[in-house]
Amino acid sequence: MASIGCTLFILLHSCCFVWLYILPVAEAAANSVKYDSRSLIIDGQRRLLISAAIHYPRSVPAMWPGLVKTAKEGGVDAIETYVFWNGHEPSPGNYYFGGRYDLPKFVKIVQDAGMLLILRIGPFVAAEWNFGGIPVWLHYVPGTVFRTDNEPFKLYMQNFTTLIVNMMKKDKFFASQGGPIILAQVENEYGFYEPAYGEGGKSYTQWAAKMALSQNTGVPWIMCQQWDTPDPVINTCNSFYCDDFKPSYPTMPKIWTENWPGWFKTFGGRDPHRPPEDVAYSVARFFQKGGSVHNYYMYHGGTNFGRTSGGPFITTSYDYDAPIDEYGLPRFPKWGHLKELHRAIKLCEHALLNNKPALVLLGPKQEADVYEDQTGTCAAFIANLDDTNEKTVQFRNASYTLPAWSVSILPDCKNVVFNTAKVGSQTSTIEMVPEKLQPNWEIYVEKAGIWGEADFTRNGFVDHINTTKDTTDYLWHTTRLFVDRSEDFLTKGIKPILLIESKGHALHAFVNGILQASASGNGTVSPFKFKSPVSLKAGNNEIAILSMTVGLQNAGSFYEWVGAGLTSVKLEGMKNGTMDLSHTAWTYKIGLEGEHLRLYNADSAKNVKWTKVSEPPKNQPLTWYKAIVDAPPGDEPIALDMVHMGKGLAWLNGEQIGRYWPRKAPTDKCVTTCDYRGKFNPDKCNRGCGEPTQRWYHVPRSWFKPSGNVLVIFEEKGGDPSQMMFSRRKVSALCAHVSEDHPSFVTNDMRKIKSSLELKCPINAYISGFKFASYGTPTGSCQSFTVGDCHDPDSTSVVEKLCLNKNECIVELSEDNFKTELCPGKTKKLVVEAMCS
Ligand SMILES: *[C@@H]1O[C@H](CO)[C@@H](O)[C@H](O)[C@H]1NC(C)=O
Ligand SMILES: *[C@@H]1O[C@H](CO)[C@@H](O)[C@H](O)[C@H]1NC(C)=O
Ligand SMILES: *[C@@H]1O[C@H](CO)[C@@H](O)[C@H](O)[C@H]1NC(C)=O
Ligand SMILES: *[C@@H]1O[C@H](CO)[C@@H](O)[C@H](O)[C@H]1NC(C)=O
Ligand SMILES: *[C@@H]1O[C@H](CO)[C@@H](O)[C@H](O)[C@H]1NC(C)=O
Secondary structure, eight states, rough: OOOOOEEEEEEEEETTTTEEOOOOOSOOOTTOOOOOSSSSEEEEEEEEEEEEOOOGGOOOOGGHHHHHHHHHHHHOOOOEEEEEEEHHOOTTTTTOOGGGHHHHHHHHHHHTTTOEEEEEEEEEOOTTTTGGGGGGGHTTTTOTTTTOOOHHHHHHHHHHHHHHHHHHHTTOOBBBTTTEEEEEEEESSOTGGGGGGGHHHHHHHHHHHHHTTTTTOOOEEEEETTOOOOOTTTEEEEEEETTTTOOTTTOOOOOEEEESSSOOOOOTSEEEEEHHHHHHHHHHHHHHHHHEEEEEEEEEEEOOOOOBOOOBOOOOOOOOTOBBTTSBBBTTTTHHHHHHHHHHHHHTHHHHHHEEEEEEETTTEEEEEEEOOOOEEEEEEEEOOSSSSEEEEEEEEEEEEESEEEEEEEEEOOOEEEETTOOOEEEEEEEEEEEOOOOOOEEEESSOOOSOOOOOOEEEOOOOOHHHHTSEEEEEEEEEEEEOOHHHHHHOOOOOOEEESSSSSSSEEETTTEEEEEEBBTTTOOOOOEEOOOOOOOOEEEEEEEEEEEOOBOOTTTTOOOOOOOEEEEEEEEEEEEEOEEEEEEEESSSHHHHHTTTTTGGGGGGSOEEOOSSSSSSSSSSSEEEEOOOOSSSSEEEEEEEOSSSSEETTTTTEEEEEOBOOOOOSOOOSSOOOOOOOOTTTEETTTTTOOOOOEEOOOOGSSOOOOEEEESSSSSOOGGOOOEEEEEEEEEEEETTTSSSEEEOOOOEESSEEEEEEEOOTTOOEEEEEEEEEEEEEEOOBBBBBHHHHHHHHHHHHHHHHTTTTEEOOOOTSSOOOTTTTOOOEEEEEEEEEO
C-alpha cells in the first residue's frame, strides 16, 4: 500500500468540475471508511478494490473458507454478499442463523482471511432468489405493499435491517469497529422501478436512505442503480460495462457493484457464457476511466438449494459462468485471466489513485488514459474500442499493437504487462466421472388428487400462491365429471381435448389417476395454455390437476402481486360442444402427502410404508424413491446426475438438494465459438442447445456421512431411477502454454518476470505429474500436444522440479530453466499438460 499522508490534490476532470481532495491531516481514526470523488479511504489510505460476490446460502459452511481463499488467490480484496431475509426469518419473529444461513460465521471467515466485506443488506435483494429475498409471509400482513412508502413494509424492513446491523455490531464486524465491513447497501436496483410507485416510490427511497444512515454503522451506505440517493448515500452501477458511469454527486467515488461475468439460467433455457476477454476488458475500462471499487456479481454463484431459486424457472444451479464454478473449482481460463488482470491493475494502484488522468487520443477508436506525476510515477491504460480490427498505435515514441476490443495495461507507461484479449492463463478439462449408485430402492407412490382430508372446496379457481403461501410448490385441484354413455367419443375411439390455461408455472393433469399431460411456461414467461387429448370413461371421472410453482418472482414493480395457477379448464369434443369446467366445484389440497409426512427425513420414514423393490419402477408419476447410498470416493465435488429423470425434488440426509428438471433448451441460437469482440449480452454466447439446461445437481460433500446416507427423490411425472448416478467433478487435465513474445509480467514487488506460465490445481490438490511438456515449437491442443522440430529434451524434468507436489507454480521462460539458445530465430514456447490429484 502506498502511504499517502497529508496531501492536497487538485484534480481537473474532463467534464470541467474542479474537485478538491483533502485527506485527513492527522492519523485517521483506526479503520475509518471515508470517501471522496476518487476512492474509498480506509484507515486514511486510498484503496482501489477488487471485490467478489459469494452468497453464503448458495454454498455450505464447509466450502466457505476454500471459496474465500480461492478468491484471495485470484487477487480479490473484498467479498460481497447480500443478506437473505426470507432464509433468516422463516416466520415473523422466528429467526434462523444456522447452517448455510450462519452470516456471522461467514463474515468471520472473510475477516480471518484478511479480506474486506461489502454487506448488501437490502433487505430486498432480487438476486434470482425466491421472492427477491423478502419473506412471503410479509405479503400477507394486511395492508402491506412492498418497496414503497407503506407503513407495515417500512416497519418490517427497518426491523430486519436493524437486527442485521446490531448483529454485525455485536461481533464488531464494521470497519469502524475494527472489522471487515467497509460498505453496506440498503434496497437494491430500485431506481428502475421507483417511477412505477409514483410519489410513494420517491419518498420510500429517501426514507430507506435515512433509515440506513440512522443505523450508525460508521461505514458508508450505497444504493445501486438509484439515481436519486440523498447525500451521503452513494449511487453505484450494475451492468456489463460501467466505464461511462457517473455517480449522482461529484463528491462520490465511482463504484461498480455488479459486473456480471456470466449470466443465470432458466430451466429449458440455453447456457450463457461471457468470454473472459470481454470481462477483463470491461474491468480494465472501468479502472482506466477512474473507477475505484469493482465487484464481480457473481465470483462464485453456487447453488439455489431447496426451493430458494427465484423465478419463475431459475435453475437450481446458480453457476453464473463465474470465475469460481458452482462446485468451488476455479474456472479456467476465466479465473486465471482475471487474476493476471488484477495483478496488473494493482501495479498501477498508486499512480491511478494519486493522479488525474490525461486522455490521449491515439486513433479514431483508440485512446490512452495516462496517470502521471512529477516524481516519475506513471501508469497508462491503452484501449482499442474497435470491435473488429486490431490496431497498431504510437504511444510515447513506442509502437503498440492492440487486438480489437482490448485494453493494454502499462504500469510504467512503457511495458505492457497485460492485454485483456490475450489469454495466457491455463485451461482445465473437467469431467463428470459417473459413479453407479447400486442402491436398494424403496418406493412410496402417492395417489393423484386429494390425499387425507381436503383443505377446501369452492367453485372456480383460487390464486396458487395466495393458497400455498409458498409452503410448498404443489397445489392439487380435483373435480368430478360425469360422462353420459351416449357421448360419441366413447364408441368412436376419439378422445375429447382438455384445454387448460394457467398463470403459471407448471402442471400435470391426471384423469382417473393416470397422467395425461404436463405443461409449463418457459423462460421468464410464466402464463401458458395447452390442449391435450384425454381418456375419459362413461360415468364418473376424476380430473386431478397438480399445479406447481417453480420459484417465485424475484424482481419488478409490484412483483409480489404476480399470481400463479389455473384460470381456465375446458373440455372440447363433447356432444354438447365445449364444456367449461372453470366454474364448477373444485376441491383443493395444499402440498404433497410425502411432504406432509416429511419422507425426506430419515427418521420420518417410519410414517409411511415404503415398499422394497428389486428394480425401481420406471415412468411412474408421483413416486418417492429412497435408498441408502455411499459417498463417491475421493474428495472431488459431487453431483447427482438426473438426466434420466422427469421433474421433482431431491434430498440427501434431509438436506435439500433442490428442484431437478432436465428440461431441454431449444435447438437453435447457440454458437460453437464465441467472438469476444463487441458488446456482450446474455444471448451472445449461448451453448447447450438441445441439451438439458441442468443435468447435474450439486450435493455438497459435507452433507455425506461415512455411511448410511439417505437419498430421497420425489418424481412428479416419471423417469428411470435405475440410471440415476452420482458424478465426481474431476479436473482431468491442466493445460498451459506461453510464448516468448507473451508480455512479461511484473510481480507485486516490481520484480520483472519473463514470459511465464502459471499452473494451479483446485484447493487441496497437488500437481502430480506431467503428461506433456515441451519448450520449443510444440503443436496440437490440450490433451493432444506433440513435440515439434525444436524441443528442449529437459523440458519435463524442469517443470517437474518446479511444480511437482505443489498446489500452484510459476515456470519462467528464462535461460536458467530452458535452453533458450535452441533454434535461433524461432519464437519458442512452452506447452504443458499437467495432472492434479
Ligand atoms: C420489531 O422489533 C421489535 C424489537 O425486536 C419487536 O418487539 C417488534 O415486535 C418487531 N416488530 C415487528 C413488526 O416485527
Ligand atoms: C519522443 O521522441 C522525441 C524525439 O526524439 C523526444 O523529443 C521526446 O522526448 C520523446 N518522448 C518521450 C515520451 O519519450
Ligand atoms: C415458450 O412459450 C411460448 C408461448 O407459449 C412459445 O411460443 C415458445 O415457443 C416457447 N419457447 C420455448 C423455447 O419453448
Ligand atoms: C391474493 O389475495 C389477495 C387478498 O388476500 C388479493 O388482493 C390478491 O389480488 C390475490 N392475488 C392474486 C394474484 O390473485
Ligand atoms: C348438454 O346440454 C343439455 C341441454 O342444455 C343438458 O341438459 C345436458 O345436461 C348437457 N350435458 C352435459 C354432459 O353437460
